[in-house]
Amino acid sequence: MNQMQYPPSDAKQGSSSQDASTSFHTDFDRVQESMHSAISMNKTEILDAALDGFSEGYFGLSNENRRTLLLTLAREYDLNRTQVRELMKQYLGLELPSGDKSVEHLHEEEGSFSGFYRIERNLRHSLKPMYEVLFERLNTHPGGLRFLSVMRADILSFLAEENIASLRALDSYLKEKLITWLSPATLQLHNITWDDPASLLEKIVAYEAVHPISNLLDLKRRLGVGRRCFGYLHPAIPGEPLIFIEVALMKNVAQTIQEVLWDDPPIPECEATCAVFYSISSTQPGLSGINLGKFLIKRVIDVVRRDMPRISTFATLSPIPGYMQWLLSKLASAERSDSTFSENLLKPEEETALLDAAEEFTTGKNAIEVMWNLLSSTSLEWANSEKLSLVLKTPLMRLCARYLLQEKKRGKALDSVGNFHLQNGAMIGRINWMADRSEKGLRQSAGIMVNYIYKVEHIEENAQSYFSKGQIQASDDVRNYLERQADRQEETKD
C-alpha cells in the first residue's frame, strides 16, 4: 500500500487534461492529493489531516469533478493484477490431496494443505483493492462513516447516468464494507419520542418519505399516544437515525390511510391488538441496497411484543408505487398490438360494463383504450364518479393482485415497496380499495394500498424462499383474485 510514488503520475496526467480553468484545476488537484495521502500516509497526525482535507475538499468539488475523482479512485487505486495472477498460477500448481477427509487421515494430509492455506490467505489480501485502505481509514475517522455514505450516494447517481464497470466495482466493494460496518450488532434501536432533541426530530420531519409531516403538531401526534416511532442509530453518526419506522397501535389492521393518520387515538393503547407499520423511511441515499429495514422491523416486533403482549398482529399499510405505471404501459401495449396477441387484461363482462359507464366521459375504440384514457387523465375524474369507480374496481383490484404477485424483474417483485417487505419475510395479506384517496395515492396505485403481514414464526422462512426461489407468500384473499382469473382462462381454453 505504501510503495506508490506521490502523487501517482498517471492520475495527475489524467486530471490535468480534464479542465482548463486553473483555479478549478487547483482545487481538484488538492483534493486528489489529500485522497492519495489518506491512502498512503502512516503518521497519525498527518493522516487525520489528510482525511479531513479530503472529505472537506470533496464537498467543495463540482459534480463533474467528483465523478472524475471517483473514477480515479476506482481505476488508479485498484488491485495488483500481476500479483493476483502470480498467486493463482502457484495455486493451480498445487496438487489437491485425495478426498479422504476422515479425522484419522487428518495428520497425514495437514502438510499437503498448508500450501493451499498460505496462498488462499495471500490471495484474500491481494484481492483487496488499494482503495480499501481509504474506506477503512474513513470508517474509523470521526465523521468518516457519514462521508462514505455521501460518497456512495454520488457513486450511485453517477452509475444511474452511465454504467461504468470500474465504478460499479468500487460501489460493490464499498457496499460490502458498509454492510459489515452497519451490522445489526453495531446499531442501536432508539424509541424516538417528543423528549428527543429537536436536532434529531427535525431529521424525522425532513426524511419522512411516505406520509409527509406537515407541522410540529403533526409530528407530536406521530410520537404521541397510540403511536410509536423507532430509529436505528449508529455510534459514529450520532443524533441521526439511519432509518426509522412509524407504528400505529390499533384494534384491527387498517384498511385505509385515514384510519392511521388520526388526530385523536381511536382506542386506548391497552386495547390494541395490532401494530401497523405505516411508514418506513431511510435517511441515507448512500445506504441504498443495504437492508437495515429488515433488522429494524424484527427488532421493533420484539420490543413491541415484550412491552405489549396483547399485540399479536404486525402488519403494514403500504403504498404500491409502481402499479399505475405498470398498468398504463400494459394497457398501451395491449391497445397497440394485434388483439389476438394482446393479453387478457379485461374480462368480457368488464369490457361491456366499462364501455357503458364511460360513455359520457371519454371515447375510445375499445375498452382497453377507454380504461387507459380514464386512468391517465390528469383530472382523475374516475375517482370522483361513483359509477366509474364501481366498474373499474373489479379489474383494478384483480390486476393489482397480479402486479403484486406475478410481475417480476430479475426474479424479484417488480414493485419496490413489495420487494422490500417480501425480502424482509412478510406476506401479502390484503389489498384495500380506495385506501389512499390523495392525488399521489390515486396516481401511483389508483388509491389501492396493501397490507403486508409479518408473522413472527415465518419471517425467516418467507425471506429465504423469496430470496432463493422468488416465491411470494400471499393470503387466500389476495390469491383468489388470480384464481378467479385463472378459472376464466381455463374456461376460455375449453
Next chain:
Amino acid sequence: MNQMQYPPSDAKQGSSSQDASTSFHTDFDRVQESMHSAISMNKTEILDAALDGFSEGYFGLSNENRRTLLLTLAREYDLNRTQVRELMKQYLGLELPSGDKSVEHLHEEEGSFSGFYRIERNLRHSLKPMYEVLFERLNTHPGGLRFLSVMRADILSFLAEENIASLRALDSYLKEKLITWLSPATLQLHNITWDDPASLLEKIVAYEAVHPISNLLDLKRRLGVGRRCFGYLHPAIPGEPLIFIEVALMKNVAQTIQEVLWDDPPIPECEATCAVFYSISSTQPGLSGINLGKFLIKRVIDVVRRDMPRISTFATLSPIPGYMQWLLSKLASAERSDSTFSENLLKPEEETALLDAAEEFTTGKNAIEVMWNLLSSTSLEWANSEKLSLVLKTPLMRLCARYLLQEKKRGKALDSVGNFHLQNGAMIGRINWMADRSEKGLRQSAGIMVNYIYKVEHIEENAQSYFSKGQIQASDDVRNYLERQADRQEETKD
C-alpha cells in the same frame, strides 16, 4: 452455504471413531450437530436456538472433544477448492488490457475490465471458508463475541501443543474477523473509577497481570487521587473491559516501582507533568495478537492531554520479562563453548572485579561461570550484597541495553513487553537499576525496569519503522551502554 446435507456424513464418521464412551459420544455429537445447524440453518428462531445450543454445549465439552470439534470445523467447513480453481482458470484466461490508464482511454478499457471485476468479486466470496458463517452469526448473537474469544483461546492453546495447518488457518481467519469487529471505532474508552459496579471492578482485580492487587484498599488507591484507570469496552461484552491500563500522575518519570505504588499521592494532581503507565493488562486470552493496547494508549494520551494540559510526558515503567532467561542461556553457552568463539559478554576489568568480589560466595573456573552461579542461585544473595550488586551492575545494565536494543526474533524485539510498546510506537527511554526488588523482579530482570517513552508526534513514525524495518528507537542514554561496548571492541581490534 446451504447445500450441505445435515449432518455431513464425513464429519459424523470422523467423530464416531473418536471415543467409545456412549454418553460422552452423545454429548459431542449433539454439540457438533448444533454447530452444523448454526452454520446451515436459516430460520431465526431455530438459528438462535442452535447458536445457544452450540455455545452451551461447547462449554460442557472436555478439552479433547473441543479439539476434535475445532478440527472438524477447520476441515469440514473449509472452502470449495474446486470452485476456486475453476474461477482462477477463467481469470487466467482473460487478457490484461494495455497499460494505458489515462482517463481519456478509460471508456475504451472499461469493457475489457468488467470480466476481471466479476471474477475478482466471485473469488473473494469463494475464498471465504464456510466457517465464516458461524463466526458472523456468533458475532451478531448475544454473548457470541465473548464465546468466539473463548473459542480462539482454545484454538491458540491447541496450536501451542501442536502446529496443525488447518487449525492455524482457522485461527488466522478468526483473528482477522476479530480485528475487524474490535476496530477502535466500536470500542468505548471508559474511565474506571470507584463508582463503577463491583462486578466490573472485580475484573480489574482478577486480570491485573503486572502488579497484583492485594485487597480492596489497594484497588481503591489505584482508582484514587493521583491515579487513573482506563478500560476499553465493547458493546457486545458489557461490564468487562477487554484491556485496561493503570496510570500514575507524577512529577518525573518514575525510576522504581516503589515510587509508583505509593499509599498516599506524593504530589497534588495539579503539579503532575508526567503520566506513567505502570500496568496494562488484557482480560481475554482469545484476543492475543489483536493489538488493542496500541489504540488504548493513544486514546488515553489524548484524554489525559485534554483534561490535564500540564502533562507533557507519557512513559511506562515496564518489566523486562525475558532478560534473565536470555542472559543465563547466553552465559551457559559462552561457558560451554571454546573461549575464543565465546561472545564478549564481560569486559576484562569486569571479569577481574567479579572474580574478586565473588570469592566468598561462589567458585567457578572463570568469571562467566561465577556470574551464572550468582544469578541462577535460588537465594538471590547477590541482590542483598552491596559488594556483589556493585560489580554486577555495570555488566547487567550494559547487557540489558543490548538485550532490549539488539536481541530479536523474526525481526521483532525478543522481549515480549518491549515488542508490545515498540510496535505501539514507543522508544526506549531509560533503564533503571534496582527498580523492582521483588523476588519476581529480581528473577526475571535482575531488578531492572525500563521506561518506554511515548512521544505523541513520533508514535506512528516509530511504529511504522519498527514494523517495516525492525528499527528500535532509543535515547542516547540507553544507546550509550552499547557504544561504550562498541568502543571497547574497536580498541580490542586495534
